[in-house]
Amino acid sequence: MKLTTYEQDMLAGKYGEGTALAMKIQVGIGETFDALRMVPITRAHVALSAQDADLWFVEKLLNKGARCRVSPTVNPSIDLAYLNEHLFEIPREGIDIVSATNEAYRKIGATLTFDCTPYLQQNIPAFGEVVAFSESSATPYVNSVFGARSNRESSQSALCAAITGRVAEYGLLLEENRKGEILVEVKARVEDDFDYQLLGWCYPLKHKGLEIPVFTGIGKRPTPEGFMNFGAQLNTSGAVSMYHMAGITPEAPTLEAAFGGKPPKEKITIADDDLQKVRRQICGEPGKIDFAMFGCPHLSISQVAEIARILEGRKLKVDFWVLTSSLTKELARRMGYLQTIQRAGGHVVADTCIDVPPCWQPYYGRTGVTDSPKCAYYNEIRRIKFIIRPLAEGVEAAIKGEVSR
């Protein structure tokens, strides 16, 4: 790989040991993938996780003097004060690791959005921008929906990119690697946002591999939330960093354009039966629930509005959590949605993830309802069982205390 003088200086330590380490990791990645050079990035998003390795890595870079040249937005952490007041007494070690992580990211120069949907607010790339986005729902969104260019960065490699302001040029950064390879004919009825959860979960079960799929047969343009759900599940059930929707996403004005004029390597069909099968496999049987949790990825203002409409003048029977960004929470307050949800007995918590231990400890071993297969999957390790239902059904279930038939 050929480096510019500036990049060589970074690697040699002229800008400090921290920058040198970040550059060394990126050069390693570049050589692994046969990159010929590095290119500047305009944006980055780091999947902060407040777990041991995350803290260790960011502190190591920070203590060696690294600072971000491109300030990245970051994934959620925990709103310690809110959960402490409304859920349980957070253990000391949990408080320590979360506080230390937040502080380290602040000092290294990250923008502390604590939100996993940077593509809806705060960090929205335009067509063709070269960026470094980690976070499973974010990478496919920026590539597919916006036509920006990001590889499937890890939280570590995205932080290194933010520090050096560079990424190795390989994979999805190159035009020729962004063409569709697998034709997916959607014959199933895909209409609402929840259908995209199922379709996103289903595709990697039908086709294993890292090729770029092209979906056809989707009649109308998905909502931003539909795209969000779709990417999150595609990249959790499988490892899909980019997809096309023929006639809908920007690099697929036509089916031919999506494939770059080449024939597909493989053709698969997804029918109603396939989605029904996924539903049977992952959604769970009706039954009593102990709590409800929505916001994986963080809910948008229109999803919060939908919840508030259902809850107007009603009372929840079980603990009810809506996870969103601090900006959306503030907007919800301004719109009165927050007050409606709170009057019903529910919580809207900002800056927090469904997957940051130990914040959901009171629910270990219990059963909840969610609208997100990703949320259910990541909580298996903590023995939290989730019944998966569309958002509106899940809210109704929380009013009744059970998911009904």
Added chain:
Amino acid sequence: MSPETSVSLKCRKIAEGKAEGEAIISADAICFYLVQPETGVVVEKYHSLEGQSIAGKILVMPSGKGSSVVQADGLYKLMKHNKAPKGMIVEFPDPVLVSGAIVMEIPTVMKVEKKFYEAIRSGDQVQIDADQGTVTIRKG
């Protein structure tokens, strides 16, 4: 050690350094989150290395798997307990594994000549020299 019993093959560096130890071969991708940090024993159900320890060995694996968060955390915890592999030989590396190996200073290589995979058996002594781009199997 006679020259007949050692085979030296070319490879490419992922993370610098030299390491020597007993080879352990995984048929499946490795998720370090599902390796017990205190012992280095793979606990993932139905994994080809289930019940075996990778601690202090030269891990020969097709690839890593799992999100960057859990994968890095798993490798980090192994390192903290001194149960990480001494070196890694990878067929299909990904950015998570590359950044983990470099920052945790585990000598790691890829693109080893095909002959390696025909010759190597679990239990063989293997030497990695990432800087020189060689892997040496010492038989017997």
